[in-house]
Every structure is written in structure tokens, then in C-alpha cells.
Amino acid sequence: MKIVCSKDNLVNGVQIVQRAVSSKNTLPILSGILIKTEGDTLKLTATDLEIGIECRIPVTVIEEGSVVLPARYLGDIVRRLPDTKIEIITNQENFSTAIKYGKSEFTIHGLAAEDFPLLPDIQGQQSFSIKADLFINMIKQVVFATSVNSNRPIFTGALLTVENDDLIMVATDTHRVAFCRSLTNGVNSQLNVIIPGKSLNEISRIMNNDDDEIKMTITDNQILFEGEGICLISRLIEGQFPNYQQVLPQGYKSKVKINTRELIEAAERAALLARDGSSVIKLEIKADKLMISSNTPDIGRAYEEINVNLVGEDIQIAFNSKYLLDALKVIDTEEIYLELNGPLSPGVLKPVNNDNYIYLILPIRTV
Amino acid sequence: MCYNNYRKHQFEGVVKKTMAENSLRRIIHIDMDAFYAAVEQRDNPQLRGKPVIIGGRTDSRGVVSTASYEARRYGVRSAMPMAQAYRLCPQGIYLPGDHRKYRAVSGQIGAIYREYTPLVEPLALDEAFLDVTGCEKLFGTAEEIGRKMKERISKEVGLTASVGVAHNKFLAKLASDIKKPNGFVIVGPEEVREFLSGLPVGRLWGVGEKTAALLQGWGIKNIGQVARLPMEVLEEKLGAWGRQLYFLARGIDDRPVIPDHQVKSVGHETTFDLDVQDKELLLTTLLDLTLEVGRRLRKKGLVGRTVTLKLRYSDFKTITRAATLEEATDLDNRIYYTAAELLEREDTGQAVRLLGVTVSKLCSGDEGQISLFNQGREKEEKLTGAVDGILDKFGDGAITRARLLK
Secondary structure, three states, X not given: OEEEEEHHHHHHHHHHHHOOOOOXXXXXXXXXXXXEEEOOEEXXXXXXXXXXXXXXXXXXXXXXXXXXXXXHHHHHHHHHOXXXXXXXXXXXXXXXXXXXXXXXXXXXXXXXXXXXXXXOXXXXXXXXEEEHHHHHHHHHHHHHHOOOOOOOHHHHEEEEEEEOOEEEEXXXXXXXXXXXXXXXXXXXXXXXXXXXXXXXXXXXXXXXXXXXXXXXXEOOOEEEEEXXXXXEEEEOOOOOOOOHHHHXXXXXXXXXXXXXXXXXXXXXXXXXXXXXXXXXXXXXXXXXXXXXXXXXXOOEEEEEEEEOEEEEOOEEEEEEHXXXXXXXOOOOOOEEEEEEOOOOOOEEEEEOOXXXXXXXXXXXXXX | OHXXXXXXXXXXXXXXXXXXXXXXXXEEEEEEOOHHHHHHHHHOHHHXXXXXXXXXOOOOOOEEEEEOHHHHOOOOOOOOEHHXXXXXXOOOEEEOOOHHHHHHHHHHHHHHHHHHOOOEEEEEOOEXXXXXXXXXXXXXXXXXXXXXXXXXXHHXXXXXXXXXXXXXXXXXXXXXXXXXXXXXXXXXXHHHHHHHHOOEHHHOOOOOHHHHHHHHHOOOOEHHHHHOOOHHHHHHHHOHHHHHHHHHHOOOOOOOOOOOOOXXXXXXXXXXXXXXXXXXXXXXXXXXXXXXXXXXXXXXXXXXXXXXXXXXXXXXXXXXXXXXXXXXXXXXXXXXXXXXXXXXXXXXXXXXXXXXXXXXXEEEOOOOEOOOOOHHHHHHHHHHHHHHHHHHHHOOOOOOOHHHOO
């Protein structure tokens, strides 16, 4: 193999696929990146068998071929290359690969491309497209609510489904539920899959070109995302996602309209003195005032007061400040509604004038 | 040489500085006199003035947990095998002890301490360190506080305590111990050298039989002699620990009084009266131990991820086997099934002498964080909570597993 490419394209390609490289050394070849000439592009592939990422970058192909190069070294090397024409030459006999730039070069021992597992060929049972910015926005508003604890796998993923022709994404770690709806059309109504949170995070990282479309193809246990020059294959999480509709409260006893920015800042300050671990902050809403307080016995206490607009009963409730702030940070409206049904019932955050995002947060029982 | 001199200077600087700072602290150590035995004597006048020994059965492998002062006259000591105690004092009154009662009394005493300072570090049910630095304006000097507490324990609880007052934990504990029972000893900063010099090296915190024997080998018997040893010698012979010894021998101890001692693990173990080979009996005992561990975890509001099984075989070979759970727990069943699986995996061809289970890698529970979609666990939590409630209300044994019925 012999190709010529620009440093920027090479760095870009390596960085896109690098996150799929296996961190566990179960199969040595999986710690590498497969590079292969295809027409006048170079295709880079990495996988840890849970997720696979493929990316094509424009190159000048002088001689066709393929090789697997160690991802860690390849990543470190290409990032430090000078901004010049880069030549990659592989000896297809022993897979020794030279990366040449100007008068200098690296020589890396590669592995045979044939040993690299093929990404599964996803033949669409179902497929549809969605605007990249729309989909990535959904991911950003929802995926943080997935659980990091692999104890109950269902909760490490987000549900992607269709309700009345709208695309719905929901995630929960049992302490909060994030729900996002996107108005799309032409989506197959049979869709109902749980996608690992990690895969969704990767999508939002690598397919962030606003104008592109993302095409999704779904099989029984895998999902393929295709964007401009990039594709990502992820396994799906098996199981039944809990009935999130059932837990969304229908009404409220107290409804508060709060300036998002003010609430974020007050909650962030109060969180500084929230006890480690559960990060409890207390909210008290009385007339048109919201008081946020926290207390760490050894250090001291914090008290914040902001003006709000309350409809309904006065109330006191305690939340984990992280759970509250996570959602406030992805809500992009100037004001939010906080709907409450008593100190031990879930609270609901909604952007003002936007029915498409609902965030349910479970309180902390304080004695 | 130069370097050593420099180091010596540096250390002397540290010594002087630490002494100055430490003499500002006011630490009280309170140790209840023959606590368990005293509680029994208090509650049963017929036991007063008689040798009372609390511990396991005399025909078993149990040890003495407390001996009244009357019993100590016969040579009975804590941690002595019960059989030996019985030989020394056959006329003694042997009781199994009622830990629930002792815990309650201990709580009553702890409440008195906390009226004077929040800095209370309980070491056991019967002893605690208190830091009363800065309480003078409120309650008087450390000496006055110590006397008041001693008096109140006597009046309100009906028990005697020995009290030591000094400027650090090491000295305070020594002071409380020196005139037991019903003692009250103050060690002022100026009296430290005199107070320590004649005491045997075994009184130094952390010096056990081994180190004592080692020091005796060098002809060193009392603390005064240790205090004359240069730091370099102690460090060379005993490593980093020698350095601690250097400071302790001079009455220097920086350890703070830490309220609510942080628990690293919660465990329970038992030694069988007769070695056991029957797996079913081992599992039954394991369940019994697990219920105790689970209950203690829940009382402390802790959850743990690692379950450790401990087995000592009849030849005294001791093994531990651990498993880590995906999710921290305080539920009896989860701990039991994990420990039972570890036990099943062991080849118990040999009879077992001791069985224990411990939960570690602790963290505080969710502290009231409410969850959704937890039906399975919620049910188990509710069940466990209900059982705990019954036990709290009606006492241990009010409800138990069918398997544990005798």
C-alpha cells in the first residue's frame, strides 16, 4: 500500500475511529486501527466488538493495500506530525509501515488486515434518516441520564421509539428520567430499541456536522448510523425498557416558573456546601420566592434566594444537586417550569413554551 | 554526618513546635470500670461484691469479655479463655452478657459526653476520647468537665468511670488507666517526662509483646529509657514505626479526636464449640452471622460491595474468600447468597473451627434518594425494613428465619 494524504485529514480520521478501539486487551488486533484503500479514499476502522466505527478520508492512492496499526502509537504520532504532505507506505509482505513526512519518517510494525474482524454487514430491516443536529440535540438532552452502573444493563442505554409519528428518546438511571421528542416524519412506527449510552455519546462527538443527515438502519440486535464519510455500528441492549409514561405525573400541586440561568447559578453555589456523595440541596418555595439551602456539618451552610412565579401550594423538597443541574444545563430556554407534587413525589422540569422535553427528578427523603 | 546533624536539628525543631501546639489541646479519656460486669451488678444487687465474669460458656472456647474487680482478685482477666477463668475462680458468677443492654447504657453515657463537646470518639462501648479544647468558657477547664462527667455518670447511670485528662490521646488514655477503678488523673504538659519515665515500655501505644521483648533485649524496660534513644537508632531498628515510638516516648501524639469513627468493614464471626464438617450446619450458621452483619450495616446506614468469607479449619489454617458485588448492598439475602456461594466453592473436607462473614468497601447508602423501577429490590428492602422494625420493637429473636429455629 502506498498513499499520500494531508495531516489534517489523517488526524481527523484517526481521532474519529480511535474511541472504538478496545481498551481491554482480549484480542490484541483490536487495539489497532485497520486502514485500507478504497477507491480514492482511505478507510479507517476500529472496533471493540460492542461498537465499531468506520471513517473515510480523501487520499491519493498510489498503490492499493491494507494494514492494522497500533492505535495508541498511530494516534500519538499523527497528532504531532508537521502540517505537510504525509506518505504512508506498507510492505504487504511483513506489514512494516512507514509514515513519511519531509525528510523524516516513522516505521511501525503492523499486523495483517485479514485478521481484523469484519464489521457486520447491516442489511436494513428498518431504516430512516434524521437531521444530524436534531438527533444530536436529542442525545445531548437525554443521554446524561443513563446509568453508569452496568448492574442493570437496560439503564445504561437510551430508548429510541416512535409515538404518534414523533421520534422519542428516553433515558433513566432510576433517579431521574429524561424524555425528548422530535417532530419527524417518515419514521417507521415499529421502532423500539435501546441504544447504549456510550454509542450515543460517540455519535454526538463524531457526527456533529449540522446540515448532514444521519441514516439509521436497525436489525434485531444492532444499529448502524451512517453520516458523511462516517459510520458507526453499535449493539443494542436487550430487554424491556421500563414504562416511563406511567411515571410521568399528570398534574401538579405546585408549579414554579424560574429563570434558568438564575437557578443554575444558585444551585451550583449551594452545591458547593452540599454533603459529598448525595449532594443534597433543599428547595423551599414560598409565595414567589425560591430558597435553596445546603449544609455540610463540618464546614458550614449556604443559602440562596431567587424570585420566582408560583402557582399552587408552598412546598419544600430536596434533590441531588447534580441531577438538577445536569438537566438545567441542557435546557436552552430562558425560563423553565418546575412542577411538584409534594416532598416525596417526583419533580418535573420543563422548558417554558416547549412540550418536547420533560425531565423527571426524584427527590431525596430528608428526615 | 552533616546530613544527620541537620536532620536532628530539624526533628528537635518539630519536637519543640509540636509540644507547644499540643499543650494547647485538652483531651479527656473516659473508661468505664469493668463495664459489663458493673452494669450487671448495678441491676442485680445480689451480684454486688461478688466475682462476676461476663463471657462465653465455661465449657466452651469462649473468652472472658469483662471480669468484675472482685473477680480480678483471683487473677481473672479480659480475653482469658473461660475455662481458665473457671479454674482460677470456680465460685465466680458466670453470665453470658446482654449486649443490647450494654449498648443502651453506653448510649446513655455517650449522650452525657455530647452535652459537653461534639468531638467524641468512642473506642468501644465502654471507652471514649473527648476533645474539650476551647470549652472552658462554657463548661470550665478540662479538669472540671472531667469531674462533672464522672459525677453525672455515677449519679445518672449508676456506674463508675476512670478519667484521664491530658493534652493528647496517648497521655489521656494512660492517665485514665493508671488509677483504675474510679480514678481521676491529670497529666499537665510539665509532668509528662516524670509521668512517663517509670512506666514499662508495654504502655506505649502499639507496643505489644514482640516489640517489648525486642526492647528488653537491648536492656530497655521503661519509657524513660526509650526516650533517651536517638531517633536514628529507633528508625533503623524499627523502621517508620520507630519514629512514632520516638515521639510517643516523649509524650507527643498528634492524632486528632475523630468523632464517629469511620467504619471500614462490618463483620461477624463465631467459633464453634465443636469443629463442624456438616455443610448444612455451616450454611445455617452463615445465615445467622449474615443477619447480624446486615442489621448492623443498616443501623449505620451503610452499604458495602465486597463480601468476605472467613474459614478457620481444625488445624488452624485460615482462609478468606471475597466476592465483589455489582451494586453495594445492605440486604441480608444478597450478602448471604454471595457468602454461601463462596462457601460452596470451598472444599470443606476438613472440619471448620471458625466461620466469619464481613462486608467491606463501604459507602453510605443513597441517604434517602428515592428511585423508580426498582420493584424487585424495593420489595426486599421493605421486607427487611419490616423485619428490622419488629426486632427493634420486640427484641432480638422476636422474628427470625425458619432455618434458624431450633
